[in-house]
Amino acid sequence: MAGKPPFADIVAGLPASVPFVPPEETERRTGVTINLRLGANESTFGMSPRAWEAMQNAASESHLYGDAHCCELRTELARLHDVKPEHLIFGSGIDELLGLIARAYLNPGDAVTTSLGGYPTFNYHVEGYGGILHKVPYRNGKNDLERLASTAEKTGSKIVYLANPDNPTGTWFTAEELQAFRSRIPDRCLLVLDEAYIEFAPAETGPPIDPEDPGIIRTRTFSKAHGMAGARIGYALAHRDTAAAFEKIRNHFGINRMAQAGALASLKDPGFVRKVVQSVAEGRREYAKLAEELGFSAYPSATNFVAIDVGSAERAAFLRDALWQRGVFVRVPGVPPLNRCLRVSVGTPDERKAFARILRETAEKAMK
Amino acid sequence: MAGKPPFADIVAGLPASVPFVPPEETERRTGVTINLRLGANESTFGMSPRAWEAMQNAASESHLYGDAHCCELRTELARLHDVKPEHLIFGSGIDELLGLIARAYLNPGDAVTTSLGGYPTFNYHVEGYGGILHKVPYRNGKNDLERLASTAEKTGSKIVYLANPDNPTGTWFTAEELQAFRSRIPDRCLLVLDEAYIEFAPAETGPPIDPEDPGIIRTRTFSKAHGMAGARIGYALAHRDTAAAFEKIRNHFGINRMAQAGALASLKDPGFVRKVVQSVAEGRREYAKLAEELGFSAYPSATNFVAIDVGSAERAAFLRDALWQRGVFVRVPGVPPLNRCLRVSVGTPDERKAFARILRETAEKAMK
Missing domain, CATH: 3.90.1150.10 (Aspartate Aminotransferase, domain 1)
Known part of the structure; x- marks a missing residue:
C-alpha cells in the first residue's frame, strides 16, 4: 500500500472546526x-403552494440534469431586478456562492475585512482559501461601517463583507447609508453585500442595483423568505465581467432541477x-x-x-x-x-x- | 465608483471554456x-417509484436545511459497503467531489495524470486549482494503465485519475487488473477511482473496498443507475483521515433535502x-x-x-x-x-x- 498522499498546503493548515x-x-x-x-x-x-407543486412535478424529471444555465429562472430574475441575464450567478445557496467569491478573489495571504461575530460561513470560506481575516467589532449593536471601510483600507483588503440586514443581530442600514459606505470602500476592494434577508427589510433597505459596478457582489437566496432552504438555490448580482469569471470555476451542473423549478414558481407567487x-x-x-x-x-x-x-x-x-x-x-x-x-x-x-x-x-x- | 477588484492569480489565468x-x-x-x-x-x-415518493414527500419539508451530515443515508451506505460512516464524503454529484479533491490535494503547479480524452470536468477542476495535467493516450481503445502509472511516477503527480468503467469509451478493467494498477501507483500519489457507472459493470469490476488505504478515493453517484442526475447527490469512499480533511473545506449544508431522501429510498429498492x-x-x-x-x-x-x-x-x-x-x-x-x-x-x-x-x-x- 502506498503512503499517505499529502494534502495541499492551505488545506493541511486548516483547523477541524466547522461553521455550524x-x-x-x-x-x-x-x-x-x-x-x-x-x-x-x-x-x-x-414555501408557496405553487413552488411546492412545481417541485413535485420536477421530481418526475429528476433523472435529467438541471439546466446548467438556469435559463428560465435567470430570465425571470433579470426581469425582476431590471438587469441583463449575464449579471446573474447561481449557486446552491449563498454558502456556495461565498466559497466561490473567496476562491475567485483571494490569493493565499490576502486580507479580508468583516465584522467580529459576522457570518461564520463566510469566514470559513475565506480561511479555506488562505485569506487573512480582519474583524471589526460591532458598534452600538450594529456593523461599524466607518471602521469596516477604514480597516479594509488600512489592511489592503481584497474583500469587505457586510450582511444587510445583518446576521446575527438582525439590524440594518438604509440604502442611503449603504451608498455612502460603498463610496468609502477602497479602490480594488470588493464589497460583498449579503442580502439573504432583504425581503424582510423595509423597502428602502437595498440600494438600487447598479449592474455596471464591478466593485460589488450582492447575494440573494430562496432559503429565507421563499422558504426553500432545503432545496439549495441562491444567486448573486454582479458586473458581467465578474459573473463571467465565475463561469470559469463554478460547478456547472450543480443546481438541482427541482430547486430551479421551485424558485421560478415562487417568484411568480409574490x-x-x-x-x-x-x-x-x-x-x-x-x-x-x-x-x-x-x-x-x-x-x-x-x-x-x-x-x-x-x-x-x-x-x-x-x-x-x-x-x-x-x-x-x-x-x-x-x-x-x-x-x-x-x-x-x-x-x-x-x-x-x-x-x-x-x-x-x-x-x-x-x-x- | 471603485476600480475593478483583481481576481486571484489562478482564476485570472483560466480560460473561459467550460467542460460541457x-x-x-x-x-x-x-x-x-x-x-x-x-x-x-x-x-x-x-428513478425508483419509492425514490420518487420519498422526494415528493421531502418537498413538503423544503423550508428546512438538509442534514449536513446526511446521517441516515450515510448509515445505510456504510452498511451496504461494509465501511464505517466516517469513510464517506458527500457532495452534490461527483462533479462537486472532483472539485473538492483537486482543492484538497493540489498546490498550484502540482502535476496530475489522467487519460487524454478522459472526463473533462475532472480536468476543469484540476486546472481550476492551478494543477498541471499530464494526459496519457488511450491504448487499444482502453485506458493505458501501465503508462498512467509510469507517467504519474515520472511527473511526480499528486493525483492520478481513472474512471472504471470508463467515460467516454465505456470500457472497463477487472478488479484484479485494478488491484495491480493500484500497486503500481507511486507512493504519496492519490488514485481517484471514478466509479460513476459501476452498477452497470460485471460484478467483479470494482476491487474490494479497503477503507484503510489512504491512497485512494472512490467516487460513486446516484445520477446514473439510480436515475437521479437532477437531484444532485454523490459520495466518495475514502480513508477516515481523508474524509476528515474534506470536512474542513466542503459546503456543509450543500446537499439538498430531497436528494438525501430520494437516495435513501432508492437504496432500499435494489x-x-x-x-x-x-x-x-x-x-x-x-x-x-x-x-x-x-x-x-x-x-x-x-x-x-x-x-x-x-x-x-x-x-x-x-x-x-x-x-x-x-x-x-x-x-x-x-x-x-x-x-x-x-x-x-x-x-x-x-x-x-x-x-x-x-x-x-x-x-x-x-x-x-
Whole structure:
C-alpha cells in the first residue's frame, strides 16, 4: 500500500472546526427531539403552494440534469431586478456562492475585512482559501461601517463583507447609508453585500442595483423568505465581467432541477412571500414584547429572526441549553458581546406562542 | 465608483471554456427541440417509484436545511459497503467531489495524470486549482494503465485519475487488473477511482473496498443507475483521515433535502436498479448490432452508454449535427481518436428503437 498522499498546503493548515453543527447532530448526541426548530432562520411558513407543486412535478424529471444555465429562472430574475441575464450567478445557496467569491478573489495571504461575530460561513470560506481575516467589532449593536471601510483600507483588503440586514443581530442600514459606505470602500476592494434577508427589510433597505459596478457582489437566496432552504438555490448580482469569471470555476451542473423549478414558481407567487413577511413582522413585535416582559432586550430586526439580549453570556448559554432540553432549538452567537443573545427565528403564530410559553418558564428558572 | 477588484492569480489565468455545453443551451441556439436526450448518460428509465415518493414527500419539508451530515443515508451506505460512516464524503454529484479533491490535494503547479480524452470536468477542476495535467493516450481503445502509472511516477503527480468503467469509451478493467494498477501507483500519489457507472459493470469490476488505504478515493453517484442526475447527490469512499480533511473545506449544508431522501429510498429498492441494469445491458447489445449493421464498430461497454466508432471525426461530427437536426442529442468526445465516436446513452426500449431508425436514415445520407 502506498503512503499517505499529502494534502495541499492551505488545506493541511486548516483547523477541524466547522461553521455550524447541524441540529440533527445535536439531536443524535443529546437524544432530545426538536419540536420547535427556531435556530437556523428557516422559514417555518414553508414555501408557496405553487413552488411546492412545481417541485413535485420536477421530481418526475429528476433523472435529467438541471439546466446548467438556469435559463428560465435567470430570465425571470433579470426581469425582476431590471438587469441583463449575464449579471446573474447561481449557486446552491449563498454558502456556495461565498466559497466561490473567496476562491475567485483571494490569493493565499490576502486580507479580508468583516465584522467580529459576522457570518461564520463566510469566514470559513475565506480561511479555506488562505485569506487573512480582519474583524471589526460591532458598534452600538450594529456593523461599524466607518471602521469596516477604514480597516479594509488600512489592511489592503481584497474583500469587505457586510450582511444587510445583518446576521446575527438582525439590524440594518438604509440604502442611503449603504451608498455612502460603498463610496468609502477602497479602490480594488470588493464589497460583498449579503442580502439573504432583504425581503424582510423595509423597502428602502437595498440600494438600487447598479449592474455596471464591478466593485460589488450582492447575494440573494430562496432559503429565507421563499422558504426553500432545503432545496439549495441562491444567486448573486454582479458586473458581467465578474459573473463571467465565475463561469470559469463554478460547478456547472450543480443546481438541482427541482430547486430551479421551485424558485421560478415562487417568484411568480409574490403574494405568498408578502404574507410571510407580514407575519414575520408581527412575530418580531411579539418577540420584542416578550423580551421586554422578561427583562431582556431585543435587537431591532429587519430579518426573520430576533436577537434577544438576555444580559450575560452565561445566562444565554444556560437558556439555550435549557430550551434545548424542552425541544426548542435556538442559537447563541459565538463572539462577545453577541454571545449574550438568543437568536430566535420567527416561526408561525402557533410556534411563537409555544416558544413564548417555554421561554417564560425557562427564564423564570434562570433568573432564580 | 471603485476600480475593478483583481481576481486571484489562478482564476485570472483560466480560460473561459467550460467542460460541457448543456443541451438546453444548444436547443436555444439552434431552435431545435430535443426528443431523444441520449447525450448526457442520464437514465431515461427514471428513478425508483419509492425514490420518487420519498422526494415528493421531502418537498413538503423544503423550508428546512438538509442534514449536513446526511446521517441516515450515510448509515445505510456504510452498511451496504461494509465501511464505517466516517469513510464517506458527500457532495452534490461527483462533479462537486472532483472539485473538492483537486482543492484538497493540489498546490498550484502540482502535476496530475489522467487519460487524454478522459472526463473533462475532472480536468476543469484540476486546472481550476492551478494543477498541471499530464494526459496519457488511450491504448487499444482502453485506458493505458501501465503508462498512467509510469507517467504519474515520472511527473511526480499528486493525483492520478481513472474512471472504471470508463467515460467516454465505456470500457472497463477487472478488479484484479485494478488491484495491480493500484500497486503500481507511486507512493504519496492519490488514485481517484471514478466509479460513476459501476452498477452497470460485471460484478467483479470494482476491487474490494479497503477503507484503510489512504491512497485512494472512490467516487460513486446516484445520477446514473439510480436515475437521479437532477437531484444532485454523490459520495466518495475514502480513508477516515481523508474524509476528515474534506470536512474542513466542503459546503456543509450543500446537499439538498430531497436528494438525501430520494437516495435513501432508492437504496432500499435494489430491484429497481437491477431492472434498469438489465435493460441497459440489452440496449448495449442492440446498439452494438446496429453499429455493425451500419458498418461501424461499437466499443465494448460496461456503462449505460455505447461509444460507436463511425470511422472518422468528420463523419462523427456530421452525424452528431444531423441527429441534432432530427431532435436527437448525442455527444462526440473532443479528442482523437475518440472524436470518431458517437457516444449514445442507452435509453428505454422505445427510445432505442426510435434512435435506431433515425440513425439508419441519417447514416445512409452520410455514407452517400
